[in-house]
Amino acid sequence: MSRLEKLRRSLILQGLDALLVSQPENRRYLSGFTGSAGWLLVSAANAFLAVDFRYVEQAKREVADFEVIHVKGDVANWLPKLLLDLGFKKAGFEADQVPFATHQQLGKATTDRQHELQLVATTRLVESLRAVKEPEELESIIEAVKLADTALDYARSIIRPGITERELAWELERCLREKGSAPMPFDIIVSSGPNSALPHGRPSERAISKGEPVVIDLGARVSGYCSDLSRTFCLGEQDETFSKVYNIVLGAQLTALATIRAGMSGDEADRLARMVVDEAGYSQVFGHGLGHGVGLQAHESPRLGPSSSDELVDGMVFTVEPGVYVPGWGGVRIEDTVAMENGKVKALTRAKKTANI
Amino acid sequence: MSRLEKLRRSLILQGLDALLVSQPENRRYLSGFTGSAGWLLVSAANAFLAVDFRYVEQAKREVADFEVIHVKGDVANWLPKLLLDLGFKKAGFEADQVPFATHQQLGKATTDRQHELQLVATTRLVESLRAVKEPEELESIIEAVKLADTALDYARSIIRPGITERELAWELERCLREKGSAPMPFDIIVSSGPNSALPHGRPSERAISKGEPVVIDLGARVSGYCSDLSRTFCLGEQDETFSKVYNIVLGAQLTALATIRAGMSGDEADRLARMVVDEAGYSQVFGHGLGHGVGLQAHESPRLGPSSSDELVDGMVFTVEPGVYVPGWGGVRIEDTVAMENGKVKALTRAKKTANI
Numbered sequence: 001m002s003r004l005e006k007l008r009r010s011l012i013l014q015g016l017d018a019l020l021v022s023q024p025e026n027r028r029y030l031s032g033f034t035g036s037a038g039w040l041l042v043s044a045a046n047a048f049l050a051v052d053f054r055y056v057e058q059a060k061r062e063v064a065d066f067e068v069i070h071v072k073g074d075v076a077n078w079l080p081k082l083l084l085d086l087g088f089k090k091a092g093f094e095a096d097q098v099p100f101a102t103h104q105q106l107g108k109a110t111t112d113r114q115h116e117l118q119l120v121a122t123t124r125l126v127e128s129l130r131a132v133k134e135p136e137e138l139e140s141i142i143e144a145v146k147l148a149d150t151a152l153d154y155a156r157s158i159i160r161p162g163i164t165e166r167e168l169a170w171e172l173e174r175c176l177r178e179k180g181s182a183p184m185p186f187d188i189i190v191s192s193g194p195n196s197a198l199p200h201g202r203p204s205e206r207a208i209s210k211g212e213p214v215v216i217d218l219g220a221r222v223s224g225y226c227s228d229l230s231r232t233f234c235l236g237e238q239d240e241t242f243s244k245v246y247n248i249v250l251g252a253q254l255t256a257l258a259t260i261r262a263g264m265s266g267d268e269a270d271r272l273a274r275m276v277v278d279e280a281g282y283s284q285v286f287g288h289g290l291g292h293g294v295g296l297q298a299h300e301s302p303r304l305g306p307s308s309s310d311e312l313v314d315g316m317v318f319t320v321e322p323g324v325y326v327p328g329w330g331g332v333r334i335e336d337t338v339a340m341e342n343g344k345v346k347a348l349t350r351a352k353k354t355a356n357i
Numbered sequence: 358m359s360r361l362e363k364l365r366r367s368l369i370l371q372g373l374d375a376l377l378v379s380q381p382e383n384r385r386y387l388s389g390f391t392g393s394a395g396w397l398l399v400s401a402a403n404a405f406l407a408v409d410f411r412y413v414e415q416a417k418r419e420v421a422d423f424e425v426i427h428v429k430g431d432v433a434n435w436l437p438k439l440l441l442d443l444g445f446k447k448a449g450f451e452a453d454q455v456p457f458a459t460h461q462q463l464g465k466a467t468t469d470r471q472h473e474l475q476l477v478a479t480t481r482l483v484e485s486l487r488a489v490k491e492p493e494e495l496e497s498i499i500e501a502v503k504l505a506d507t508a509l510d511y512a513r514s515i516i517r518p519g520i521t522e523r524e525l526a527w528e529l530e531r532c533l534r535e536k537g538s539a540p541m542p543f544d545i546i547v548s549s550g551p552n553s554a555l556p557h558g559r560p561s562e563r564a565i566s567k568g569e570p571v572v573i574d575l576g577a578r579v580s581g582y583c584s585d586l587s588r589t590f591c592l593g594e595q596d597e598t599f600s601k602v603y604n605i606v607l608g609a610q611l612t613a614l615a616t617i618r619a620g621m622s623g624d625e626a627d628r629l630a631r632m633v634v635d636e637a638g639y640s641q642v643f644g645h646g647l648g649h650g651v652g653l654q655a656h657e658s659p660r661l662g663p664s665s666s667d668e669l670v671d672g673m674v675f676t677v678e679p680g681v682y683v684p685g686w687g688g689v690r691i692e693d694t695v696a697m698e699n700g701k702v703k704a705l706t707r708a709k710k711t712a713n714i
Contacts, residue, residue, distance in 0.1 A: 034559070035557060036557065052644075053556075053644025053645060054555075054556040054557050054644065054645055055555075055557065057554055057555045057682075057684055058555045058557065058558060093457075095456065095457045095458035095461070096456050096457075096458045096459075097456060098456065098457050099452065099453050099454060099455065099456060099457070100450075100452045100453075100455050100456070100457050100459075100460045100478060101452035101453045101478060101480060102453075102457075103457045104452070104478070121457060121458060121461070123458060170534055170535075173534070173540075174531065174534075177527055177530070177531075178527075183530075183541070183544050184540070187540050197414055198411075198412075198414045198415045199410075199411040200392060200393065200411050200412065200415065201415060202391070287409075287410025287411065288410060288411055325414075327414055
């Protein structure tokens with residue numbers, strides 16, 4: 001079944017005449033349009049892509065199953081008339097994406113036209129389709145994973161005491177781009193020593209030294225699809241703290257990889273790794289979730305973390321990335337991109353998991 | 358007056374007890390926090406930055422005037438209690454930023470607590486402060502403009518028939534980064550021949566040829582602040598169409614630069630350039646606005662374009678970038694980053710405006 005057919009089935013289940021799609025990756029997923037602005041309107045009989053002047057030519061080139069319409073001004077200017085002309089009564093919109101102000105303007109514009117239109121808040125209709133990857137999507141992700149692995153190998157070959165976080169991050173970005181990655185799906189993280197206690201730190205001018213943790217977190221992008229990879233290194237001798245924390249995180253990651261099964265919730269999967277960290281006495285410092293889906297976005301459905309009810313099923317691609325962060329000392333994170341296959345986790349990432357260089 | 362003081366004055370004018378700030382650059386502008394998630398709560402007496410686990414350490418390092426609080430879960434989990442404890446009755450939120458679903462959750466959570474709290478939609482309270490730059494902000498922008506100029510010079514030196522759009526775009530990105538730019542504020546555009554008729558085209562594998570338009574649009578980022586620069590080249594001999602279109606766009610740009618004055622609206626400024634294009638008979642193909650503010654975002658207030666009532670005043674920094682796009686043939690765009698100073702436009706961009714290489 002095509003993506004559009006799946007969405008149309010889901011519209012029927014929701015009792016909607018049509019769905020408005022404005023989330024950029026959802027728009028691309030359904031229509032093929034890669035521009036940064038535009039609205040899809042999908043109903044049982046119609047599929048429109050509405051764009052402004054800047055994107056008309058591009059949209060016509062990229063889109064096959066959608067009729068491109070050229071619109072002017074805010075969505076509240078043109079959408080109510082279109083919905084009225086098509087006779088829709090219940091149109092869904094993406095409530096996590098549409099700003100409050102846009103919803104107000106749309107509501108007002110439909111009321112002004114004495115239009116009996118109900119705007120219905122929906123969540124994750126397209127995201128839930130996107131969470132399960134088609135074979136061609138998986139192929140692109142695997143290409144992006146390979147590029148990330150290559151960059152990580154390169155990191156091993158050039159990291160040395162004295163190189164700054166920023167220098168190393170740039171070298172890795174250059175490697176990824178020159179090997180064929182599109183612009184980075186997220187800014188590369190290289191954080192060393194105490195900086196590595198910041199799970200989302202930015203590369204600084206700090207020079208990397210021996211004996212401290214160095215967290216590298218990077219991803220590539222191929223045909224729109226992302227990969228996500230973290231490793232933690234230590235140059236020279238590893239002190240007791242490093243070995244201890246590293247082994248806890250590695251144990252948690254390997255446990256999760258070996259024991260996650262299709263049918264589990266994101267919360268259950270998270271607990272498999274968290275238990276290992278908890279038992280080692282580090283429960284307070286594994287603050288983020290175990291992982292997240294990877295696809296057209298570097299972070300997408302499903303979510304693996306406390307209280308996530310997302311069900312993990314075959315075809316999903318996500319990260320498994322426990323981390324322990326000790327303020328003042330540093331952190332360790334080990335992250336693979338994996339796919340669910342035959343009910344189990346299959347690691348796509350192949351980068352080695354040894355901390356020593 | 359500090360940024361926080363200016364915002365507090367604006368809260369009084371709006372009759373608000375407090376403002377919630379979630380727009381990333383607004384958050385950074387007020388607090389100094391550069392992380393990608395978090396909420397500010399500003400009132401006459403308080404200034405909080407609420408972040409989750411991932412950002413606590415970073416926030417404490419970066420922020421001076423705000424009290425960092427560590428929160429868990431969605432904003433609807435922790436915010437209503439905080440607002441209740443502080444006794445606020447009217448709290449503003451950023452209506453262009455907060456998704457419909459988040460507003461609903463907040464509304465529900467405050468009702469559940471039988472809290473007499475009114476959530477008030479606000480627009481552009483912080484954006485309007487950001488539109489007028491402080492001297493140190495202007496300095497960073499000027500550094501970013503210089504980097505963009507350097508990259509454009511480099512483009513002139515390496516562009517040749519046969520180089521692909523993607524190769525050239527990557528060379529320019531590499532130049533910008535190696536000269537000191539942070540990651541790109543937007544993906545570099547290199548579009549040639551018919552591709553240049555797409556104002557926002559992506560660099561493709563198309564090889565650049567002689568005699569056709571090549572639009573290059575790039576920016577740098579320094580200390581968070583952006584620049585934005587476009588030029589159009591033609592390798593070898595320029596045919597009649599190119600010369601004609603190029604001179605119309607250049608005429609429109611120079612006219613706008615020379616005649617924009619403080620006190621004009623964004624619409625009036627736009628018309629100065631549009632008139633020149635219209636008179637030459639190309640009114641149908643100058644589809645985008647004349648320009649946009651530049652600062653922490655590559656596109657911010659003010660907007661220079663049809664129906665924009667934004668008043669242009671001293672201290673603003675914006676682009677002046679008329680363009681003409683002829684489907685099937687190509688396009689020409691010429692863009693400077695400029696500052697309003699002493700009532701007039703002062704070009705910050707110094708890159709040459711000749712199309713020939």
